[in-house]
Amino acid sequence: MLGFVIGRCLQALVVMLVMSLVVFTGVYAIGNPLDILIPPEAPQDIREATIARFGLDRPIWEQYLYFLLNVLQGDFGRSFIYNMPVLTLILSRLPATLELALAAVLGATLIGVPLGIYAGYRPTSVAARLIMGLSILGFSVPTFWVGLILILAFAVSLGWLPAGGRGPTVLLFGVPWSFTSLEGLSHLLLPALNLSLFKLAMMIRLARAGTREIILTDTVKFARAAGISEATILRRHVLKLISIPIVTVFGLEFGSTLAFAVVTETIFSWPGLGKLIIDSITSLDRPVMVAYLILIAALFVTINLLVDISYAALDPRLRGGRGA
Amino acid sequence: MSGMLLEIENLHTHFLTRAGVVQAVNGVSFTLARGEILGLVGESGSGKTVTGFSILGLIDPPGRIVEGSVRLDGLELTSLDQEGLRQVRGKRISMVFQDPMMTLNPVLSIGEQMLLAVRAHERITRRAGLERAAAVLTRVGIPEAATRLSAYPHQFSGGMRQRVAIAIALLHRPEVIIADEPTTALDVSIQAQILHEVRELARESGTALIWISHDLATVSSLADRLIVMYAGRVVEQGPVAEVLSDPRHPYTDGLLASLPANARPGEVLRQIPGNTPSLLDLPEGCAFAPRCARASTICATAPQLTHSGPRSWRCHHPLGAGA
Known part of the structure; x- marks a missing residue:
């Protein structure tokens, strides 16, 4: 197990190195940040001083090596726009996105999996048809539209929930969170709901497909023949057997939501990473883009590692070599 | 009857x-x-x-x-x-199935599966349930049953798995x-x-x-x-x-x-x-007639059950003493 983890960490390093190279050259190619950083009417000496300060007069490979060297010392550079260390900037936005993504994916899983199991267990019932209709809706309705409708319904017409923003945060372990206060939760609810709709639809389909397959196997028939109740069969046998694809999708969705919750964060003016990356792209804030994408790669690698480790916990056949 | x-x-x-x-x-x-x-x-x-x-x-x-x-x-x-x-x-009434590779749940330990079967019909503590499971496993010829409870089906051979299935069938001493x-x-x-x-x-x-x-x-x-x-x-x-x-x-x-x-x-x-x-x-008649050497026209009608002592058969042209 330890060897496996070490191997994966080395893999992760290579992935992140390649990622940084691709991103660095890619970002270098899209445009010149000088046009945005320096007003056109600035005198030549200020122009040159700025260029030298950011090291933009060096060849790209030198800039890249310089960047790598700094990263190894924990320095991802300074944002051109915010004029503060990139890492501090990103970390200040991370908790907002983290709790939003976690609320969305966790909510979708906790609600979607039981609904999906039911729909797979009684595929012809009215409730199952309703659930499947809901899932088709979740797949096909665009996120931005649902977000607007949610705001219109719950914030504007009914006035139950705030229309946007993060609301007050509470410090927990030195990090600001919304979910610990009731008001924070009320701000979190709508954007999380908006983000979770698509994931809910996916979890329903996944759980339903798995359940339909497993409910017909001899394993379930044998459990029934032993007098085990239907509820216990679903809870103990079926849930455990369908958990591997669900954990996989949970990991992937969690990662991609962390990285790309842009639309929802914009609609609900949620001060998260998505907004930061869009802003940095429009203003060609190179250091933020590069650091952000490398961080996302690191997150994905970590999540995949955790998913792989949980496979072993869920399926004894994947635990190498031990036992009788 | x-x-x-x-x-x-x-x-x-x-x-x-x-x-x-x-x-x-x-x-x-x-x-x-x-x-x-x-x-x-x-x-x-x-x-x-x-x-x-x-x-x-x-x-x-x-x-x-x-x-x-x-x-x-x-x-x-x-x-x-x-x-x-x-x-x-x-x-x-309990049942044992044909293929022991398919009947046991691969992701639950033997003990866990047996415990579910015990608890389906009895309120019993986890410990007592596992003791029951181990006792029955011993009865069907699984050595070191108590330590085998934490094993998973894939760690057992086909014959051993079928013994586990038989043990589950025997748990409640069915009729x-x-x-x-x-x-x-x-x-x-x-x-x-x-x-x-x-x-x-x-x-x-x-x-x-x-x-x-x-x-x-x-x-x-x-x-x-x-x-x-x-x-x-x-x-x-x-x-x-x-x-x-x-x-x-x-x-x-x-x-x-x-x-x-x-x-x-x-x-x-x-x-x-x-x-x-x-x-x-x-x-319409005897389902075996098309494959039967003894079939005749009467076989187009369904034969009734003929009883004789402890035996019975369903044939118009039975072999042996009835012929």
Whole structure:
């Protein structure tokens, strides 16, 4: 197990190195940040001083090596726009996105999996048809539209929930969170709901497909023949057997939501990473883009590692070599 | 016929498929006495497995018991609701399946699966339940049962897994065990072992056994009484020795003749010509007539069951004494 983890960490390093190279050259190619950083009417000496300060007069490979060297010392550079260390900037936005993504994916899983199991267990019932209709809706309705409708319904017409923003945060372990206060939760609810709709639809389909397959196997028939109740069969046998694809999708969705919750964060003016990356792209804030994408790669690698480790916990056949 | 442990009367189980109604079990009647070992024999598609599942109400849609009765000690099982059936399953009648690779849940430990089966019928602490499980595993011949409880099915051989399945079936000392070809998927040497052990266990605890098999040789070494099924019907039944030495139905005769043990060395094995009829479209009269050398015009009408002492058969032209 330890060897496996070490191997994966080395893999992760290579992935992140390649990622940084691709991103660095890619970002270098899209445009010149000088046009945005320096007003056109600035005198030549200020122009040159700025260029030298950011090291933009060096060849790209030198800039890249310089960047790598700094990263190894924990320095991802300074944002051109915010004029503060990139890492501090990103970390200040991370908790907002983290709790939003976690609320969305966790909510979708906790609600979607039981609904999906039911729909797979009684595929012809009215409730199952309703659930499947809901899932088709979740797949096909665009996120931005649902977000607007949610705001219109719950914030504007009914006035139950705030229309946007993060609301007050509470410090927990030195990090600001919304979910610990009731008001924070009320701000979190709508954007999380908006983000979770698509994931809910996916979890329903996944759980339903798995359940339909497993409910017909001899394993379930044998459990029934032993007098085990239907509820216990679903809870103990079926849930455990369908958990591997669900954990996989949970990991992937969690990662991609962390990285790309842009639309929802914009609609609900949620001060998260998505907004930061869009802003940095429009203003060609190179250091933020590069650091952000490398961080996302690191997150994905970590999540995949955790998913792989949980496979072993869920399926004894994947635990190498031990036992009788 | 009262006083019998299990009475099955005129059982019809049909599958309502898109292609039509598959008459898998078509008017099966038999009884089982306490502690008796009954062999249920027939080719694939003869309805023997469906009969077994029908007894426990384990027929999945689109299948359904359309007619008939299954009585356990006077209790009508076909009219029980889900909860009523659940209380019978595993407690009074339990079942062992054909393929031990498929029946146990690969992601739950043996102990966990046995505990679920114990707790299905008893309120019992985890510790006491696991102790029960270990005791039964020891009974079915699994060494170091207590430490094996934390193992998973893939760490067991096929024979060991089937022993676990048998242990689960034995947990509540049921009155009947229905064994659906439990040794077919195993090595020949393990087959004989398990066969012997199951018979001993059944005798010990006074459990009656319905042993479903396509293998006449296996069943005849085990059972007290034999039922031969063909195309969803019972075509012959009686005490094993009598049926084997003096078969009445030409189909039974054909099965016996096709056994390798009954052939002389070098001789080509005799086989029954033709195939089993499609259960979607059964002939009006005797379903075996198209394959039968003794068939005549009267075979176009369905033969009734003829009784003679402990034996009965369904044939217009029976062999032996009845001819």
